[in-house]
Amino acid sequence: DTAVSQTPKYLVTQMGNDKSIKCEQNLGHDTMYWYKQDSKKFLKIMFSYNNKELIINETVPNRFSPKSPDKAHLNLHINSLELGDSAVYFCASSQGYFERGNEQFFGPGTRLTVL
């Protein structure tokens, strides 16, 4: 009955590999986000999608490519992984992109470790 789910929970991989993280929300929201939390717990937005359309792209390297097949899903594909990509990646969702008072609901996170 999870509201925002992510898979996998843990991801350990070698430098140079390509990997994907999947996110699904069953809240009926129309806006989804990807955040990166670094080792110091600093949280920064990467992307935001509204109704499958990219709205926010926060100067993230081109190696990161989000894809939203429908409103309930937002996946993150990362090419040519680097050591600096090691972090916890959180997916979130909210209702009404222009309703700025609405809170976001977060998934449990995916801990990515690049060796």
Next chain:
Amino acid sequence: AQSVAQPEDQVNVAEGNPLTVKCTYSVSGNPYLFWYVQYPNRGLQFLLKYITGDNLVKGSYGFEAEFNKSQTSFHLKKPSALVSDSALYFCAVRDDEAAGNKLTFGGGTRVLVKP
């Protein structure tokens, strides 16, 4: 531009004592303010928000926050802390005049409640 600051990296408090976690913000227009809590190895959970109206906002788990426009602050408070309140707390702000719907988070404050 919108920004938020949490001046304390860590707050230590004895169980049963009042808990305060500080947050100050900067926006061009009117702020939408949020508090989230993150337990170890978990995603962020929404606690409360200020959009408009009463300056004192009540939220989940007995937490409340006071919006102070003159001091541009939104401190989180709990009258009597529990050991289970030990977690990482994030303040976040959204500017109603900013383009897009970006939520900016503070650096987080770790709360340690000792028995």
